[in-house]
């Protein structure tokens with residue numbers, strides 16, 4: 001094979017991994033342990049959030065090694081720490097473009113142009129949504145895109161549930177959910193199932209499943225949790241209400257492969273095509289791992305397993321072609337990882353104006369009333385994956401400002417009254433105050449530079 005390298009003098013990476021879900025980080029663990037010093041582009045907003053889909057869920061009960069379950073964001077933090085401990089380097093941005101026609105491959109992010117001999121694509125997939133009004137509010141509060149993952153949740157036990165879709169996945173999910181729910185409604189847009197005949201027969205023959213033909217879900221009801229739906233018959237336009245406690249979307253997934261269209265072989269639904277049971281894609285040195293190359297299984301553990309295969313394959317290929325520059329470690333065993341310490345709730349006892357990051361209403365009141373420095377208040381909740389992503393970013397911003405501004409975390413479940421007064425209706429929400437007045441507000445994960453710039457403007461120009 002001719003590895004047609006351009007011979008540039010700029011540094012060429014051994015291996016770049018794109019994506020920071022279980023597939024990307026597992027690939028990084030293996031590659032880092034093989035002294036390849038991989039560079040991992042975490043993603044930021046394009047195809048989900050850093051940490052991937054598990055950042056958007058609560059308890060993961062089926063990942064081996066956690067007999068009592070583990071919160072999705074916590075699991076991803078642990079896998080990330082493991083990858084970092086062995087020397088993985090991170091770029092916390094999206095990959096904006098990839099050029100695979102020449103070697104080394106070229107990957108561009110907002111801030112860098114990176115050359116790499118090998119590439120692992122682990123950009124995942126996202127569940128398709130109906131995009132109904134209030135869908136976001138009920139996501140994780142009655143609506144899920146993964147019956148296998150969430151079906152056993154206590155809130156669904158012995159309740160009426162619903163599945164949207166008419167293909168094999170929808171039928172499988174409906175049958176699966178009869179184990180937990182008292183009854184399952186299957187909402188099918190047309191007058192037939194697209195599922196295989198055997199699957200369709202299982203659904204039709206199941207007395208716990210009620211089929212709603214030609215039916216479209218048009219509205220969601222509930223307060224903090226989904227309690228019902230408004231549906232419409234597509235033939236007669238007649239509407240009716242249905243009470244249920246859980247709705248599962250089985251209307252397909254969209255793999256994050258836009259960057260590779262026209263460069264790598266993709267199947268008709270846009271998934272990366274790899275060698276059967278293997279990670280190799282249609283270009284040598286490029287490997288696919290996780291949901292992006294897996295239209296069928298799409299689980300945390302299968303993604304992690306395929307990340308492992310991709311890293312081992314990349315390592316062998318680099319070594320066979322004499323392309324790897326191995327990192328020499330100063331000690332055989334890296335020092336144990338520092339697991340992030342939880343910030344304790346502030347009180348009279350532990351409050352200090354010297355700390356740039358504190359938590360809870362006590363510190364908020366003190367700093368709001370007594371300090372003239374800019375105050376960044378981040379409203380979080382325990383199940384909010386994006387909050388896990390955001391907090392270390394904000395801490396880094398405050399670190400860079402060396403004490404010129406404060407950060408306070410408010411857990412809206414613990415400090416409900418404060419969240420109510422502040423008009424918070426989603427997490428993460430970030431408010432920037434100065435001299436007791438609200439200067440700026442953001443919702444969701446934003447680039448670190450936005451916060452830094454806003455605080456610097458306040459410090460410099462008072463606005």
Ligand SMILES: Cc1cc2nc3c(=O)[nH]c(=O)nc-3n(C[C@H](O)[C@H](O)[C@H](O)COP(=O)(O)OP(=O)(O)OC[C@H]3O[C@@H](n4cnc5c(N)ncnc54)[C@H](O)[C@@H]3O)c2cc1C
Pocket residue numbers: 018019020021022023024041042043044045046047048049050051052053054056057059060061062063093094095096122123124125127144145146148149150256259289290291292298299300301303
């Ligand atoms: C709500 C929910 C609950 C789930 N619960 C479970 C469960 O309980 N157990 C289980 O095993 N599985 C569960 N799953 C499935 C599981 O999350 C996925 O199978 C798994 O996360 C796939 O891992 P992955 O690494 O392939 O991709 P993902 O987790 O999707 O990660 C993809 C990564 O790629 C990044 N990315 C995308 N585009 C770019 C780009 N252009 N540049 C850089 N980075 C990019 C994203 O930011 C993300 O970090 C659940 C899924 C959902 C949605």
